[in-house]
Amino acid sequence: MSFERIKEKLNILADAAKYDVSCASSGSNRTNKNKGLGNSTGMGICHSYTEDGRCVSLLKILMTNYCIYDCAYCVTRKSNDIKRAAFKIQEVVDLTINFYRRNYIEGLFLSSGIFKNADYTMERLVAVAKKLREEENFNGYIHLKSIPGASDELMREAGLYADRLSVNIEVPTVSGLKLLAPDKNYEDFTKPMLKVKNEIIQYKAEKKIIKSTPKYAPAGQSTQMIIGATGESDKDIMYSATHYYKNYHMKRVYYSGYVPVAEDKRLPAIGSQVPLLRENRLYQTDWLLRFYGFHVKEILNADFPNLDMDVDPKLGWALRNMHHFPVDVNRADRAMLARIPGIGMQSVHKIINARKFRKLNWEHLKNIGIALNRAKYFMVCDSSKWENRDLEPDRIKGLILQNSSGKFRKEYSNQLQLFS
Amino acid sequence: MINSKILVYDGSFNGFLTAVFTAFDEKVSVSDIQREDEYQSGLFSESETVITDSEKAKRVWYGIDKKSHTAIKQIYFAFLSESRGIEMLLYRYIRKLFSKQDASPSDYSDGIVLKTSQLAKSVGREKHRMEAFVRFQLTKDGIYFANIEPDFNVLPLISKHFRSRYADQYWLIYDVKRKYGLYYDLKKVEIVTMDLKELLTNSIHKSETLTAAEYDFQDLWNNYFKSTNIKSRINLKLHQQHVPKRYWKYLSEKREVV
Numbered sequence: 200m201s202f203e204r205i206k207e208k209l210n211i212l213a214d215a216a217k218y219d220v221s222c223a224s225s226g227s228n229r230t231n232k233n234k235g236l237g238n239s240t241g242m243g244i245c246h247s248y249t250e251d252g253r254c255v256s257l258l259k260i261l262m263t264n265y266c267i268y269d270c271a272y273c274v275t276r277k278s279n280d281i282k283r284a285a286f287k288i289q290e291v292v293d294l295t296i297n298f299y300r301r302n303y304i305e306g307l308f309l310s311s312g313i314f315k316n317a318d319y320t321m322e323r324l325v326a327v328a329k330k331l332r333e334e335e336n337f338n339g340y341i342h343l344k345s346i347p348g349a350s351d352e353l354m355r356e357a358g359l360y361a362d363r364l365s366v367n368i369e370v371p372t373v374s375g376l377k378l379l380a381p382d383k384n385y386e387d388f389t390k391p392m393l394k395v396k397n398e399i400i401q402y403k404a405e406k407k408i409i410k411s412t413p414k415y416a417p418a419g420q421s422t423q424m425i426i427g428a429t430g431e432s433d434k435d436i437m438y439s440a441t442h443y444y445k446n447y448h449m450k451r452v453y454y455s456g457y458v459p460v461a462e463d464k465r466l467p468a469i470g471s472q473v474p475l476l477r478e479n480r481l482y483q484t485d486w487l488l489r490f491y492g493f494h495v496k497e498i499l500n501a502d503f504p505n506l507d508m509d510v511d512p513k514l515g516w517a518l519r520n521m522h523h524f525p526v527d528v529n530r531a532d533r534a535m536l537a538r539i540p541g542i543g544m545q546s547v548h549k550i551i552n553a554r555k556f557r558k559l560n561w562e563h564l565k566n567i568g569i570a571l572n573r574a575k576y577f578m579v580c581d582s583s584k585w586e587n588r589d590l591e592p593d594r595i596k597g598l599i600l601q602n603s604s605g606k607f608r609k610e611y612s613n614q615l616q617l618f619s
Numbered sequence: 620m621i622n623s624k625i626l627v628y629d630g631s632f633n634g635f636l637t638a639v640f641t642a643f644d645e646k647v648s649v650s651d652i653q654r655e656d657e658y659q660s661g662l663f664s665e666s667e668t669v670i671t672d673s674e675k676a677k678r679v680w681y682g683i684d685k686k687s688h689t690a691i692k693q694i695y696f697a698f699l700s701e702s703r704g705i706e707m708l709l710y711r712y713i714r715k716l717f718s719k720q721d722a723s724p725s726d727y728s729d730g731i732v733l734k735t736s737q738l739a740k741s742v743g744r745e746k747h748r749m750e751a752f753v754r755f756q757l758t759k760d761g762i763y764f765a766n767i768e769p770d771f772n773v774l775p776l777i778s779k780h781f782r783s784r785y786a787d788q789y790w791l792i793y794d795v796k797r798k799y800g801l802y803y804d805l806k807k808v809e810i811v812t813m814d815l816k817e818l819l820t821n822s823i824h825k826s827e828t829l830t831a832a833e834y835d836f837q838d839l840w841n842n843y844f845k846s847t848n849i850k851s852r853i854n855l856k857l858h859q860q861h862v863p864k865r866y867w868k869y870l871s872e873k874r875e876v877v
Contacts, residue, residue, distance in 0.1 A: 202835040202838070202839065205839065206838065206839055206842055209839060209842060209843055209846070210842055210846045213842075213843050213846040213847050214846040214847070216847075217846070217847045217848070217849055218849070230783070231783050231784065231786050234786040234787050234805075235786065235787060236784075236785070236786070236787050236788070237784055237785075238783055238784050242747075244747070244750055244751045245751055245861070246751045246752070247751075247844060247862060247870065247872055247873075248857075248858050248861040248862050249844065249847055249848040249849070249858065250848050250853055250854075250855055250858045251848055251849045251850075251852035251853050251854050251857075251858070252852075252854040252856075252857030252858050252860075252861065253849075253852075254861075255844065255847060258843070259847065294839070297836050298836070298839075298840060298843075300755065300757075300763060300785070300788060301754060301755045301756070301757075301763065301836065301840070302753045302754060302755050302765070302785075303754070303840050336787075456852075458849060458851050458852065473851055473852055475852065549725075549727045550727075552723075552725035552726070552727060553725070553726060553727040553728040554728075555725075555726075556721065556723070556726045556728060556729070557728055559728055563727075563728040566727075566728075566730075566733055567727050567728075567733070
């Protein structure tokens with residue numbers, strides 16, 4: 200192969216693929232068959248991290264950045280004047296195998312601009328995956344994009360070779376989608392999602408009866424939403440995410456702070472700041488919903504349509520619901536422990552184990568690793584020294600902010616100054 | 620103290636377990652357990668050199684494993700941390716496991732248990748890091764070769780991962796600090812020691828031993844690494860937290876910066 204030409208294509212098509220934030224390589228269960236190449240064992244591995252701090256786990260590229268659509272938020276939209284390129288199927292296969300053998304990557308994440316039509320594009324993505332699995336005996340991780348509008352037959356085939364499939368909904372509201380991607384229908388996005396969901400359900404049912412049922416997308420499906428491109432509220436985003444988790448059994452919903460890539464009067468101008476803090480708060484909320492037993496309505500509702508910027512969503516919830524506190528860590532159940540600000544699920548697990556042996560005091564809790572600067576206002580333990588002043592929520596917030604530092608502190612202290 | 624002894628062992632995990640066996644078997648009051656290459660005689664205690672006996676080691680291993688599978692795993696991981704005084708910490712932990720009815724590796728309010736689990740966790744993290752940071756380079760002999768310099772002695776822990784992943788290629792991972800490596804010949808993994816003169820190469824100082832295409836692939840990878848970065852989101856602090864500087868010289872995408 201000609202390295203110079205490949206290098207040029209790789210630069211263009213990796214650059215265009217990087218706005219897809221998903222880089223997960225976990226959750227699959229492919230073992231190495233017949234002394235072949237690779238495996239995928241549930242635990243993802245980040246082989247490197249870019250200078251923006253994001254994980255590099257997969258070779259994430261587009262098949263091509265030619266596209267018939269003109270979605271305003273997308274760098275490869277047809278009206279954008281950029282260099283275009285396309286990989287041949289064999290070139291993607293060779294790159295993947297050679298990177299994988301050197302332990303650079305866990306596998307391939309293949310997406311594409313849409314050329315000709317949805318099925319033609321999807322066919323080529325499937326062809327790469329098929330070649331890797333069948334000709335190269337490759338058992339590493341493969342993440343394929345479901346091209347909006349692709350046929351059910353192709354989605355079925357895609358899932359037989361891929362570990363994960365994803366369609367990016369990109370715009371969290373239907374009205375926003377109409378505004379920014381006028382050529383696309385909402386149904387084009389949901390159709391492949393629905394097909395994949397149903398195939399996974401069917402696979403799981405059949406596997407119980409016939410153990411050799413071929414795997415179908417064992418790492419499930421995911422989607423992504425752009426944050427801050429249209430005027431949506433945090434409530435819109437999280438309610439929409441909840442909808443996808445619930446109705447399409449998504450493994451993950453990703454939130455991607457919008458990076459301006461084009462001058463368009465419908466969108467934030469080029470050079471405007473990427474909403475990193477907001478993105479962070481949304482992920483924190485996502486975690487609360489998936490692992491901490493919160494319901495989305497507890498955190499975001501008509502009275503609180505947006506997340507606090509200065510405190511994390513769990514602390515924000517606690518400050519609005521002081522009647523649940525203080526919690527006795529030696530007696531409370533798992534669900535309530537998980538709601539104490541400053542205590543994560545790892546610490547919950549440790550506390551529940553440790554308190555079987557003795558009553559826990561501040562020293563034990565500190566060694567276990569909970570964030571006492573936040574937690575101490577919301578809990579009691581085996582000690583007479585606990586926060587016994589009757590503090591107002593605002594005062595607690597003030598004390599916590601005063602006695603801690605946060606990675607985004609500088610940003611929102613500037614934001615606050617604007618209004619004071 | 621009468622009969623207070625320093626037990627000296629060869630530095631291997633089996634050696635350590637043999638020392639534990641000896642301590643229990645001979646009812647020695649142990650004042651310290653030391654590696655023979657770091658042995659310092661104590662003023663008031665005599666010493667006994669323990670000869671590694673895999674049968675005795677096995678009995679201790681299975682004895683602990685029977686008490687708790689998590690405990691033996693944590694003890695092995697923590698031992699590989701090679702941290703100062705690790706032997707006595709683990710010896711106390713093992714005594715606790717055998718003496719107390721309700722001693723458990725999940726008693727995180729106990730100092731010794733917590734410390735051991737934290738050390739095991741650090742070693743586990745380093746193991747995971749090495750599974751990520753190994754960068755194979757293809758030699759003209761057809762061997763995928765990588766140098767590593769892990770904080771802890773994790774080669775024994777990563778062997779299985781690489782064996783099951785790269786089952787169809789010859790590979791060699793060499794620990795520069797501890798001067799030994801693992802070599803896989805398509806059938807089994809062997810421990811090898813060798814004298815490596817030329818350890819680091821890059822596109823400027825090309826090595827004769829590597830294939831020509833190797834540098835092209837490294838170049839492609841380095842290019843990919845650069846193109847996938849989003850400049851408007853730059854966060855070097857986070858970058859360095861995930862990829863600490865001490866590993867850079869072994870990562871082709873970071874090596875040119877070093």
